[in-house]
Amino acid sequence: MIVVISVVAWLFIVVASLCLVVGMALLDRGRIARLQTNLRRYPWELRREILGLLAVLAASAVGRGALQSVSEVYGWRATGTIVAIEGQFVAWVQASLFSPIATRYFSWIYIYAYVFLLVFPVIVYGSRRTPTTLRRLLVAYALNYGIGLIVYTIVFAHGPRNVMPDLVTSLLFTYNPDFQELAAQVNENANVFPSLHTSLSMTVATFAYRTRGSDPAWAVLTAWIAVSVWIATMYLGIHWLIDVLGGIVLALGCVAAAVRIVDPDPRGEDGSVDDAGTNAE
Template identity: 50%
Template sequence: MIAAQSSIGVSPLVAVLARVLGGAAVALALATLTIIGPSRLATAYGSGSDRLREAAPYLCLLAVVLLVNKVARGVGPEVSWALGWNATGVIYAIEGNFVQHVQSLATPMLTAVLSRVYLSGYVFLLTFPFVAYFAAADERPLKLTAVTYAVNYAIGLTCYVLFISYGPRNLLPGQVESLLYSTYPQTQILTGEVNVNTNVFPSLHTSLSVSAAAIAIRTRETYPAWAVVASVLAAAVAFSTMYLGIHWGTDVVAGVVLGVGSVAFGDWLVGRRSADA
């Protein structure tokens, strides 16, 4: 999702992208070595193609959803404005200045850490399961991950098209600071390529992270360390979206519900198909 579709043709974008992906790649390499381990990787290499074939339909589903996502994000805003359901005021009425209270914790150190969590940590959290479950003996978690992500995107995108909602930093300037973008302005050039600022409900950062963590907890027998890392990271990502002034508490709650619900749905789908087979 971080793959920038097209650059605005200035080097800072490339630089930010390299830093974000670089951070995620380092984490990915480290986790592959420590959590999966070289021996498991070696054995997985032989049987990997079978697992891939098994999981192919699910991975294809995810690919299709991502493709639709990419197209729909172009026309989505126009449809949203035509529908004209602006949820920003409702969300603010529900939670008031909650995000402002979250930001009262702000320190430069915490901002630096959570900015990295939001950008690189998130990419790592979402990509590592594919490596880990490819290397695992059971193909079920791989299928589950693909389906769950697809459901997250499908429902999230539907909400994005249905509702217009601006984040706290856009409604409450001066009260809620846009911490990520005021500390690292160049990152907004990157996220501006990927996201539209009218799409904050629900938080897909939260929902996908929660999904990844929920599946990680399921596979704790195989990867006990990953269950811990993923849970902590998912919580940090969810928190960072509010701390950085990007999402409302309401978006995060909706994201948690969506994340958990998607795993439940994925479970049902993968279970049913396995039973059929």
């Protein structure tokens, strides 16, 4: 437990530092001032979405073990099907890209950049004049976790590092063994389809693309991190290509559903108007 606390504390420091540096680079003084103002009213305005997301996360944390047992007994054992379809693709990815630098880069992406990618949109969209995009983002997050938990229960599949250990190495834990303690607290070995790392990063990237008119630099940064996350899940031996593709499909569906669920702002579907006077979702 001490190891987990240490890893989480360092994760918090790194992500907070990234948010501070990137926030100062991407947001002007007007949006930073608006963010401070919105912090006083958005939590109440978005209380339903926040509580809904917290409820889904709590259900996932509490029920993950029990649902894993249900999946083992009643779930569709899909590992053989996945291997039959894509063969040794993940092993090829790992062998083709392998180097100490690549291992450190993708490990950093998988842990630190990924968490930053999920947290920083709250700052970007929290600095807008209306909470439409932030509301949609929270709904999309909840849908990702909720649907992902259901699919994990239905589909029982092991990752490549467990299926072909002679060809695929658990490089994440080789880079930093302490991550294994943290991973054991939040993941199961048999809940690889779809890849939630992929679906959540794709969700953020999709919203960033929708708001590229007002935040072009954020859209570019998000695309880079998201693609790196997808590659990292395979390079580190955690997910199959099919898991990644499933995560992309899940993300697109969740974003589409969130846009439908959350009514457009009365001033227009794009939500607010940024300081430069351009429409921003």
